[in-house]
Amino acid sequence: MSKAPILSLRGLCAKVVDEDVEILHGVDLELIPGEVHALMGPNGSGKSTLAKVLAGHPGYEATAGSVEYDGEDILDLEPDERARLGVFLAFQYPVEIPGVSIANFLRTAMQARLEEEEELDLFDFQDELLERMDLLDIDPSFAERPVNDGFSGGEKKRNEILQMAVLRPRLAVMDETDSGLDIDALQVVAGGVKTLSAEDPEMTVLVITHYQRLLNYLRPDHVHVMVDGRIVRSGGAALAENLEAEGYEQFRASES
Amino acid sequence: MPQNEVVQDLGLDQYKYHFITEDEPVFRSGRGLNERVVREISAQKEEPAWMLDFRLRALAIYNAKPMPTWGGDLSNLEAVLDQIHFYVRPQEKMERSWDDVPVNIKDTFERLGIPEAEQKVLAGVGAQYESEMVYHSLKEEWESEGVIFDSIEDGLRNHPELFREHFGTVIPSADNKFSAMNSAVWSGGSFVYIPKGVELRTPLQAYFRVNQEQMGQFERTLIIADEGSKAHYIEGCTAPVYSTESFHSGVIEIVVKGGAHFRYTTIQNWSNNMYNLVTQRARVHENATMEWLDGNLGSKLTMKYPSCFLVGEGAHGSILSIAYAGNGQHQDTGGKVVHAAPNTSSQIVSKSISKGTGRSTYRGLCKVYEGSRHARSNVECDALLINDTSRTDTYPYIEIEEQEATVGHEATVSKVGEEQLFYLMSRGLSEDEAMALIVRGFIEPIAKLLPLEYAVELNRLIELEMEGSVG
Structure with missing residues (x-):
């Protein structure tokens, strides 16, 4: 008996509002409640854009495809409406x-x-x-x-995790794209996610990162690789290790 | 002019009704300002001859001075002034009915969380008996220490020597056109004397005293804090003030004698047809401290620059202000500090918020006279713009004649950012709630100095003001 997905993306395309260049070119992704997913990819692959589109950032717009959360399309909802339904975005650069x-x-x-x-x-x-x-x-x-x-980098992350702990989201998207450079920040995020996941096994987490290092602290159930606005490979935790060794070039090559 | 119509659409603008009152005042001067009106006012108040002379001289000064052109737009003011009654003596008893108060206003009072008894006072339909009792019991306590807290008229009547010694000495009639006008037609306001060495723990609240009267258009307040005394005076409230007249010009004079510590807090929220032109100044003697805490909301145009003249060695002056300019409003505010003695210090912190087509102007003067060695002054003004149509300007005037003085000035302008709003909204706050939270954070350094009930009301008011502020 498989559970219904908490988040399901189908053919999601997105761009920056008032610009013509599409950043996401058809993303498919499915998250089952309680799973921890990692989304990895090189700089500029569209990972942070995906996080912002999921949370409803007004600077981005979906041009095609769908984002279903708990069975409902949420693309037309405001960021606060999504938050009240249980979507949480931990910011890469908290404001x-x-x-x-x-x-x-x-x-x-x-x-x-x-x-x-x-x-x-x-x-x-x-x-x-x-x-x-x-x-x-x-x-x-x-x-x-x-x-x-x-706040220091670590304190900002601590604040994000505290907010997550208080707001008790059903889906947490952690945009940690660049935080691999800050060990303190990294440990705060990984430790926080572990603690909160252990407490609420139904909470679903999507961690976005550029570096494999974060995944040394946090073992994901699934790893996805995004390159040029598409998910090009999905697999288990071993995929992250392969990436560390081989880099992202292999995917770029396979695409062309 | 249609009197009972909604002037604007949303938010606080809902309040901005004019009340229709059927009651006839006991005495009302004719329209416009002239010698006959001034004589009538003085006669009605049964004043001594010197006060009538004072008023008439002030009238001559008023007539001789041109309308100031350096500040906000006063081009329509002459026409307004020709139409207003410069003196209306309120009836002994107010006879407006609560039923006559428009539902929207009652609703707004509810949303501000103002108790019903207080709502009625604010709407001008009754006196708050509780506060009357509070006032009387406090008054007894103060009187036992020799504190005088009375109407300005009673001050003149009952304490003629103390009154005459100080009246008009901090702000001479000729200071500016509107101080001259006020000096000619003043009516209402407070007279306060704190004796030597007396420290008051309970703030003196004008609110308690003026409940039984109507807010004067030309209020005049004179406060004397004698040597080594300490007190806090609070004026106004955050709920909107209604007036059938559209002009308010007050004069507040404060003498802070050696070693005394005085704080004057005022928060005013005028209806948006109001010209609010106020002169308020303190003369601060050796080692004394004066603090102005000033909040300005509403009005069509407010021009108000609380001032500290630091005349004694070691005197300190502090001016902290918050201004909020909504659609079509102009807040031209700031502060003035004049250092005229050695080792004097001053601080001005000004925070303004402009929303819609609102405009806020910071206008400040820091003057250091030669010989004011080691004078120190620091000015900080921060402006927050809510919309692209909002506007802010800064005019800091600095005149320093003394070599050994330290003067700092810092100004920032910020606009509420998309990222800030998104961050808060991603936690579940609506756009309006997010905006209100950002604005509250912006004024927090000053708001935290307010008495708790004022801070709470101010926060609610900002929430209402931020409704529909975005997009």
Whole structure:
């Protein structure tokens, strides 16, 4: 008995709004609940574009194909609507929001998930936040700092993982394209994903990375290779090791 | 002019109704400003002769001074001024009915979370008896320490010497055209005296006192903080102020004597037909501290530059302001610091937000007179633009005659970025909620200094203002 996919991409094509050049040229991908997938590929292959299209970034538009989440096409939904359905994007470069504490931000995000008349119970929220920080071994004072303002690379990732822990997504897309260079950041992400996956076996994770290094910390169930806007190879964890040894050139060659 | 129509479509603009009132004031001057009006005001108030002279001299100055052209657009103002009543004595009892208040306004009060008793006060349909009682019990406590907190009229009547010694000494009538106008026709406002060494823990809230009156168009406030005293005065509130007249010109004079510490907080939200031209200044003596905390929302045009004249050695002045310019509004605000003694220090922090076709202008002066050795001043102004149609300008004037002075100026302009919005929305916040959160973060350094209930109201107000702000 196989489960219904949580995410299913069929022939997805996408481009930057107001530009003619297509970046994704027909991506097919299927994620079953509870799986951890890695999407790898060289720079400029379209990995980050895919992450942004999944989350609904206004600067990108899908030109063909479909993105079904939990059986519904979500391409017409706003980013906040997708988030409220359980889609989470961990940003490659998290954005600074000066003057807004992480606690305040998360409280607002949790409130946004409730019906209009419903008020978030602040005491429950506080308990929950402390519990999540404890789980991830984050000091409580961290939540009082303004969102990403003056954060190191590792702290920004810690903040992304904390948000993920509080918001409890069903599908987490981790855009870690360049973070292979920052060991601290890498370990935060890998450790966080492991902890949260262990807690919620139904959570599905798509990790996007350029370097194999991240996958040393995090064993994916499936690895996909994206080159020039298409997924050219899918396989098990061994595929990542092959990539480390052979590089991406083999796929470019096979394409032409 | 049609009086009971929606002026604009969305957000706070919903409030901006004009009230129709059936009640006749006890006394109303004719339209426009002339000597007869000034004499009538003075006679109605049964003032001493010196005050009538003061008013008449101010009127002559007003008439002689040209309309200022260096700031916001005042080209329609003469026509407005010809039509307004310069003096309306409110009735003893307000007789508007709560039922007459438009549903939209009631709704907005609800959304701001204002208790019903308070809503009625804001809508001008009743006095808040609770606050009256609070005021009276606080007043007794203050009086036992010799604190005077009264209407400006009672100040003149009951404390004539103290009043005359200070009145018009911080802001002379001739300071500018509108200080001259106010000096000629002032009515309403507060008179405050804090005796030597007295420290007040409870802020003096004008709100409690003026509840039973109507907000004066030409309010005049005189505050004297005697040596070594410490107090905080709060004026206004975040809920919109309604007025059938479209002109407000106040004068606030504060004397902060040696070693005293005084903070004046004001938050005002005027209806969007209002010209709001206010002169507020403190004279700060040796080792004394003056802090202006100023929030300006609404109005058609606000021109307001809280000032600190640092006349005693070691005096410190601080001006922190937030301005919000919505569609069609112009906030021309900032601050002035004048260093006229050694070792004086000052700080100006100005934050403005412009939305839609709103325009915010920072206009500031830092003047350091020769001999003000080791004077230090720091100015920081930050502007946030919400839309492509929003506008901001910065006019910092710096005049330094002293070699041994340190003056810094920093200005930033930022626009709410697509990436910021996307980041917040990807966590489930709607576009409006994301915008409101960014704006709240932007003003947080100043908002956190506000008394809690004001900060909470300001946050709610920003949420309402940001509705429909994007796209």
